[in-house]
Amino acid sequence: MTSSEGNAQGDTPGNSQGDSRENSLPRALLLIGVVMAVVGSVGGPLITSVATTLHVSLAAAQWTLTVSLLTGAVSTPVLGRLGSGARRRPVVLGTLGVIVAGSVLTVLPLPFGVLLVGRAAQGCGLALGPLMMASAREHLPKARAASTIAMISVASTAGVGFGYPLAGYLTDVGGIRLAYAAALGLAALAFLAALRFFPASNQPVAPAPDAAASLLLTASVSVLLLVLGEASLWQHHLALAVGGIAAGLVLLGAWTLRERALPTPLVDLRLLRHRAVAGANAAMLVAGVGMYLLLSCITRYVQTPRVAGYGFGLSTFTAGLFLVPFSVVGFVAGRLSPWLRARLSAAALVTAATAVVIAAFALFAVARGTIAGPLVSMTLLGLGVGAFSAAMPAVILEVTPARETASAMGVNQVVRSIGFSLGSTLSALLLAAHTNPGALFPADEGFTAAAWIGAVVTALALGISFTLRPRRTVVATATAP
Structure with a gap:
């Protein structure tokens, strides 16, 4: 019997220690996941305010977002391997300590370069999701672990919807340093939660990551x-x-x-030989492009002033509120995932969620004349992203050894980051192609073109999702002559 199996069996209703862990650990893991998503997203709505407050260009201010996404993506697989086994708790606490220290740098009235260092440190929080999932898989009963992992996956995306309006409001009230101070407080809360509730792993110490790799x-x-x-x-x-x-x-x-x-690689590439793992990462890459393309288009559309002939001229804070239904519905979809999984396979849920995202694209393409159109589109996007994010870990972990949980989910997170970057760039390129020379805003037709192209891209992810379903084995039966 493995240690993870022993823990799962030991956490029975008759075991008070098991009951306490089963109740407190999922809450702590979800809290850390939400906080890290909010802290990582704080830079997004503050780009213009950073440029004007610290007297730097918009291109330079953009790095307050880019550098956190970059450090998150590159640290995820390394910390996933480093935090495997008995080192998991020290790695999680050490990473959260780095995030708290970086958050302090963002609050202090120091030069722009110091702010970038702090934002880079905050980006490491994006690497904690796979380690949270590995801990849930080791220390919780199977059903509770599956639902907790699903919610952690949802939190890493849907938490952005809470960070944007919070940062926008605090900036309007007290400037960028107040917004970053809120992120510091949240980071400290996550550190205290991990210090109190995050358990040590009973698995053996894994070899350290190879430096060259x-x-x-x-x-x-x-x-x-x-x-x-x-x-x-x-x-x-x-x-x-x-x-x-x-x-x-x-x-x-x-x-x-x-x-x-390598005898112990940073990422076990042999897992990609499995059709479900390879297909899940391919679907995540393509779907990530579509999801972020629509998110970018909607937020940009609603902030466009009416003098452009379309748009609603919303402020940064009000536009950020558009992401609240995205997050709320995404969390609801995550909470419903165990109920849905009892009726659908994880692969079928991925397929259904991708179809919902395509519907969100279609609605935005044809019905954005009133503010209800983009709002409903964003809500449908939240439903699709929430269900997709909740089901994706189950597809991968069904065929992944427990010891490779952090590594496998770390790769999936990096793939998602690349997909999001592609979606953001594709959105900017498509809208730029429909911007007349000398014009400040793209033509309304540009959003229509971007929506339909995004729907086609997401339809490709829909096709890939069908490959995730297990093949049926046909058993031949002999017939009597």
Whole structure:
């Protein structure tokens, strides 16, 4: 019997210690997941305010968001491997300590460069999701672990909907430092919750990550995310952008070769041989493009002033409130996932969720003349993203050994980050292509084109989702002559 099985069996209703853990651990893990999503998203709505307050360009201020996404993506697989086994609790507490320290740097009235360092430290919180999932899988009974993992996955995306309006409101009230102070308070709360409730792992100590593999993966993901996230690079320096992608792929190839030569790789690439794992990551990449494309289009559309001939001229704070139904409905979908999983397979739920996202695209394409259209589209998007995020871990973990939970989910999170970056860039490029020379805002038709192209991209993810379903085995029966 493995330690994880022993823990699961020990947490029976008759065991008071097991009952306490079964009640407190899921809440603590979900709290940490939501807080880290909110802290990571704080930079998004503050870009313009950072530029005006600290007297830097908008391009420079954009880095307060980019650098956190970048550090989150590159630290996820490394911390996932480093935090495997007995090192999980120290890694989680150490990472949260770094986030708290970085949050302090964002609050202090120091130069812009120090703010960037703090935001980079905050981005490490995005790497904690897979470690939260690994802890749930080890220490909770199977059914409770599955529902907790689903909610952690939902929180990592839906939590953004709470961070945007919160940051916008606090900035209007007291400036950017007040918004960052709120993030500091939340980070400290997450640290205290982990210190009190996050358990030590009973699994053996895993080998430390290979330094060369870690550097190659960090370099490849960094290059890919930087190039994919720079829409202006694709607009004005296409050859350089293509060259950057090629360089990132070469580095990724070198990392793959290094991984295959290691007895204990950073990521067990053999898992990708399984059709469900490979298909899940492919679906996550493509669906991530579509989801973030629609999210970007809706938030930009509702903030466009009416003088452009469309839009509603909403403020940053009011536009941020548009993300509240996205998050609320996403959380509801996550909470309902155990009930849905009792009636649908995880793969079927992924398919249904992807279809809902396509419906959100179609609605935005044809019915955005009143504010109800974008609002309902955003709500449908939240429903689709919530159900998709809740089901995706189940697809992967059904065929993944318990010891590889953090590593496997870390890869899925990196794939999602790349998909989101692609979606953001594709949105900017499509709208720029429909912006007349000298005009400040794109033509309304640009949003229509972006919506239908996003629907087509998401339809590709829908097709991939059908490959996640287990194949039926046909048993031949002999017939009597």
